[in-house]
Amino acid sequence: MFPNVPLYPVSVMQRGGNVPVACRKVRTVHAIMTFNVLVCLLIGLLWNLGPDKPGRHVVQIPSGRFWRPQVLSTAFWNKEQQRLDFIHNPLFLSDGQLPGWLNDTRPRDPCEPDHRVLKQISDYNSLPGRFQDFLLHMRCRTYHMLINQPRVCDEKPFLLLAVKSLVPHFDRRQAIRETWGRRGVFANRTVVTVFLLGHAMSVDHFPDLLEMLVHEADLYKDLLQWDYRDTFFNLTLKEVLFLEWFSQNCPHAKFILKGDDDVFVNTYRIIEHLEGVSETKARDFFIGDVISNAGPHRDRKLKYFIPESVFVGQYPPYAGGGGYLYSGHLALRLYNVCRQVALYPIDDVYTGMCLMKLGLVPEKHDGFRTFDIDEKYRSNTCVYRRLMLVHSRTLREILRIWSWIVHPELVCQ
Numbered sequence: 001m002f003p004n005v006p007l008y009p010v011s012v013m014q015r016g017g018n019v020p021v022a023c024r025k026v027r028t029v030h031a032i033m034t035f036n037v038l039v040c041l042l043i044g045l046l047w048n049l050g051p052d053k054p055g056r057h058v059v060q061i062p063s064g065r066f067w068r069p070q071v072l073s074t075a076f077w078n079k080e081q082q083r084l085d086f087i088h089n090p091l092f093l094s095d096g097q098l099p100g101w102l103n104d105t106r107p108r109d110p111c112e113p114d115h116r117v118l119k120q121i122s123d124y125n126s127l128p129g130r131f132q133d134f135l136l137h138m139r140c141r142t143y144h145m146l147i148n149q150p151r152v153c154d155e156k157p158f159l160l161l162a163v164k165s166l167v168p169h170f171d172r173r174q175a176i177r178e179t180w181g182r183r184g185v186f187a188n189r190t191v192v193t194v195f196l197l198g199h200a201m202s203v204d205h206f207p208d209l210l211e212m213l214v215h216e217a218d219l220y221k222d223l224l225q226w227d228y229r230d231t232f233f234n235l236t237l238k239e240v241l242f243l244e245w246f247s248q249n250c251p252h253a254k255f256i257l258k259g260d261d262d263v264f265v266n267t268y269r270i271i272e273h274l275e276g277v278s279e280t281k282a283r284d285f286f287i288g289d290v291i292s293n294a295g296p297h298r299d300r301k302l303k304y305f306i307p308e309s310v311f312v313g314q315y316p317p318y319a320g321g322g323g324y325l326y327s328g329h330l331a332l333r334l335y336n337v338c339r340q341v342a343l344y345p346i347d348d349v350y351t352g353m354c355l356m357k358l359g360l361v362p363e364k365h366d367g368f369r370t371f372d373i374d375e376k377y378r379s380n381t382c383v384y385r386r387l388m389l390v391h392s393r394t395l396r397e398i399l400r401i402w403s404w405i406v407h408p409e410l411v412c413q
Contacts, residue, residue: 159257
């Protein structure tokens with residue numbers, strides 16, 4: 001159509017130049033121009049999204065070091081936990097050596113008295129005797145088992161009732177056996193009960209009840225006892241030893257109710273609730289009367305007193321130790337992780353610490369009343385039908401409330 005129009009610049013054709021080379025040069029110039037245009041557009045975009053422009057996403061550049069060496073705490077428990085955190089952190093285990101700030105003169109045997117506490121805890125000499133005893137032996141987790149029931153879970157119970165008790169509390173244990181802790185079948189589900197005991201010592205003003213205890217163990221085959229001093233501050237040790245026993249003797253129990261021997265438990269209501277727990281939810285299942293935003297008490301007159309020389313910080317969410325309900329699967333995980341958490345003298349707080357180590361938070365359930373219910377409801381039969389656990393109740397109250405629960409003619413709306 002245009003036979004006389006050259007396909008390339010006249011200057012090139014006239015000079016007899018290499019046409020393909022000239023074409024590549026033109027393309028290169030176009031590419032450079034396109035790149036310059038894109039750069040200008042990018043600069044303009046960044047300029048429009050200035051510091052006072054809405055929608056700007058600013059890349060924050062750290063002003064200091066990304067990784068800072070951990071500072072050793074002055075509180076004894078916190079320092080022990082820092083050491084465990086370091087030991088169980090796989091990032092720091094390449095050479096197997098602890099840093100200098102964690103080296104100390106602790107005894108090689110964890111069950112030897114740890115006399116470091118006398119120097120490291122400034123007010124040690126002014127603490128209650130049982131608190132001192134706990135601190136001296138808080139690294140020890142191995143105690144001889146005096147009474148065991150290795151076959152108590154042969155039937156693979158749906159619900160294991162683990163009751164914290166003391167050696168002299170024969171009457172409480174018997175009341176539980178006759179009511180909410182009766183082993184056998186509840187609502188077509190197998191239930192097994194065990195009582196957790198330490199050693200009653202004469203210094204704690206307990207009489208020698210060994211023969212009576214041996215007879216009780218032979219008769220009911222539901223006692224578990226370890227050779228450690230059974231005190232309030234050692235309830236955490238009772239928790240750890242129970243988890244170890246569970247992992248070895250009852251790992252197939254589907255659920256566990258852990259509670260004191262002065263609580264009332266509606267076993268039927270608990271089983272009814274557990275029927276609706278799926279296999280997926282059971283993996284992380286833990287419910288109770290949850291306490292949040294709590295911290296240590298500093299009043300020396302209180303039972304739960306913790307000095308600043310021992311612990312600083314806030315408590316994680318935890319379920320009141322009067323009673324809580326969790327899955328057997330989670331119990332096995334708690335047993336594994338509790339070795340990474342230093343023993344703490346308050347058992348329910350310690351369990352909350354172990355849950356936090358697993359990345360879990362206990363779930364609050366209104367059926368658990370570890371701080372009792374309003375006085376006006378305490379004689380209301382139907383209230384106990386709806387609840388799972390109430391703390392605390394006397395022996396007579398437990399027997400009376402249980403008769404309300406099992407009464408076939410009682411109808412509650």
